[in-house]
Amino acid sequence: AQRVTQPEKLLSVFKGAPVELKCNYSYSGSPELFWYVQYSRQRLQLLLRHISRESIKGFTADLNKGETSFHLKKPFAQEEDSAMYYCALKGGSGGYNKLIFGAGTRLAVHP
């Protein structure tokens, strides 16, 4: 079964502390994974994808196929990072662009 698990509903840290938002997936093929973010009063938007191997707003995420994980990390959290973060897996068959989302983790960065 294709599934995305985000075990933490809420992650609360102080400004400047490291952050790791956990994401585990279940997928039989070669996975493509994404992190989407929703800031307060804004729309859900793409943060980064594992294929790009990019750092966006200081966040990185490494795909670990052995552990079936795609954790999102940032070495020093900022208050503006406070948001809902969703991990998503590109799944399905037949070539269509189906995303399977986790339940999300709310990151709260305190001053």
Add this chain to the structure above:
Amino acid sequence: EADIYQTPRYLVIGTGKKITLECSQTMGHDKMYWYQQDPGMELHLIHYSYGVNSTEKGDLSSESTVSRIRTEHFPLTLESARPSHTSQYLCASTPRGTDTQYFGPGTRLTVL
């Protein structure tokens, strides 16, 4: 301005009413999607479309229906609303050649 729009943003309606949630995008995207999200839960795909006259059901069974008569328009209809339909509905679209989904602001539906 190129964007994806959803109306209404909030809707409170009685049981048995017929409702249509509107979704329009002015970006010329081929693929469009409807997701349903209960508070604190995952987004679940309920409908998607590859293009005009193409509609498919998603993973989550839904009593709603959709149509795609024009590229830019992807409305979702509930013939007879029930309290179990209370949820947030998110529309998204993807341009050809990419897999990035662009989301609308959502419609929060409450059925009394």
